[in-house]
Amino acid sequence: MDMAGRTVIVTGASSGLGQATARELKRRGAHVIAAVRTPARAAEFDARVLDLNDLDSVRAFAAGVREPVDVLVNNAGIGNRPRELSAQGFESTFATNFLGHFALTGLLLDRMRDDGRARIVHVGSALYRHMKTLPLDDLAAERGYSKGRAYVGSKLAQLVFGLELDRRLRRAGRPIRSLVAHPGMANTPMNSNLPSRAGRAFMSVLQATVGRPADRAAIPILYAATDPAARPGDFIGPRLRRWDDRVHAGAIAPHAADPTLAARLWAVAEDATGVRFDLDGGTAPPVAGPGPRRRRPAAG
Template sequence: MTIGWTKKDIRDQSGKVAIVTGGNSGIGYETSLALAENYATVILAVRNMNKGHEAADKIKSEFPNADVHVLKLDLNDLGSVKEFSEEFKMKFRSLSLLINNAGVMMPPKRETKDGFESQFGINYLGHFALTGLLLDLIVKTPDSRVISLGSLAAHNLKPEFGKFIGKKGKTSQMKNYGQSKLACVYFAKELQYRFRSRNIDSKSIACHPGIAQTYLFGKGSRSLKTRLTRASLKIIGQSAESAAYPILYAATESSIRGGEYIGPDGRKGIKGSPTELELLDQQFVDHVSNNLWILSEKLSGVTYKF
C-alpha cells in the first residue's frame, strides 16, 4: 500500500490501451477519466451509445487531447460481447488494461438474453466471456492487466454458483448479487494462476470499491425500500472518484504482482486508501475455482486459448 494513494500517484499511461466496461458513469467514468488524464487510450464499452458519447465528450472537455473511444457492449447478451470483441480487434492491436467494471446490483428479478440470472450473467459471465475473447491480445501485450470487481457483499459468503444454472430454490437478489461478485474474485484468482503456470507475464487482480455514492443499487426499482437504501449508502459511502481508487491502483501501481485483492483500508472496508487485502486468500478454494472455470466455459461458449 501507498499511504494516502490517490489518482495523483498514477504513472504515465502513454501507449497503453484500456477498456473500461460501463465507463460512461459512476466508478467506471471516474476510472476512464483518470486513465485518459494520464494519456492512456481509453475505450468506453457501454450499452447505451448516446450516454457513452456524452461521457466521452465530457472527458474531452476536461482534457482536450484525451484519446477516448466509444464501442457498444451489452453484457446482457453474449452475442453482443462477441461483436464487441470483433470490433475492438479490428480497431486496436494491443490491450494493456481490461477493466471489468460494469454491473447491476439488486435489479428487479429477470434473466439475461441467454437465460441466466441477470446479476450472474452481467456481472460475471459476460465479463468471463469478454476476457476470453480478448485473451490473445492481452497475453501478447507487455505488462497487461485484467481487473475484476468484487464487492463487500461477497465477503464471507460460501460459493453457491450452481444455483445460477437452474437449480431451484428461493434466493434473495442481494444474495444473488453477492454470489455474482464472489464469482468475479474467484475468476480473478484462477486467471492469475493460469497466467503464472504458463509463464505469461499478464496479471489478473481483483478489487472492490467499498461503498460508493452511485445509483448502481436497485437500478430500475422504484420501491420505497430501494430509495431509502440508496439514501443511506449516499450518507456512509464515498465519492465515485474515491471509490475508483482501488481499481486505478490495481491497474497502474508498479508494485502489483498479480493475484492481489485490493480494497479500501478504512473501517469495514467502506472507504479509505487502496490496500492489499488477505480476505481472498482466506476464502479461496482451488477445486471450486477450477469447477467454476469449467462451468463458465460451458455456459458462455468461450474456451480460453492460452
C-alpha cells in the same frame, strides 16, 4: 502512471465507477475504449456497443477490437433487480456481472500485450464474504431467487475467476496480471436507485457515513490497473474510514481462494459461454464448439 500510448477497455464506462476510472485513465494519456450498452452516454471516449447480458453482443464487441490491449477493466455490473433472464437464458445478474466478463476476457486474451505490463482488473465487492458457495447447477435461478444473493454470488464468482485466471496465466508463463479490486461503499447510481423506500433510506445512511464519490471510490481500481506495485492475490480496496483514500491490500477469505471451487466455476462458465481461454498466447480466437448454449427462457 503515464498511460500515453496504452489502450484500456473499461466496461460500464458511461456512469459511476466506470466513468470515473475511464476519465482518469484518459487524462493520463490512455486511449480508452468504453464498452457500454449506449455509446451516446460515453461519447467522450471511444465508445463501442457491449451488452454483457447477451453473449452474442460480447462476441461481436470482441471481434471488433483490432488493436493491442494493455488493460481490461471488468467493471460493469447490475444489482437489486427482479429475476430476469439473459439472452441465453441465464439469470441476468450472474450473466452480466460474471458470465459476460468471463467470455469477454477469454475472447480478448489474445489481444493483450505480452510486454509484462498488461493486466486485467476485476471489480468486486467486499460483500462476497457473506456467501460461501455458488449455485452452479442452477444458473437460471429456477429453484429460488433473491436479489441480494444474486448480486453477492455474482461478485463472489468474479473474484474466484480473477484469482484463478492469474494462477492459470502464471502456469502458462503469460506475463499478464489478473488483479481484483473493490471500491468500498461508492456513491454511484447502482447503489442509489433502489426500488424500495426502505432500501433507499438505509443506503442513504451508509453513503453518508462510509460512502465515497465515484472519483475517490475508483482509486483502488486505478491502482490495480496502473501501479507496478499492485499484486495479484490481494483484495485491493480502501480503508473503511471515508476520508482515508489510502489503498489497502486485503487478504482473500479462504472459501474464495479454494481451487476446487475455482475449477468447478471455470468449467461451468466454459460450458455456459462456449469460450475457451487461449492461455498459450496464440492468435486463433479462444472459442471451441458451436458457441454458448441457448436455454429456453423460464417463467418468472
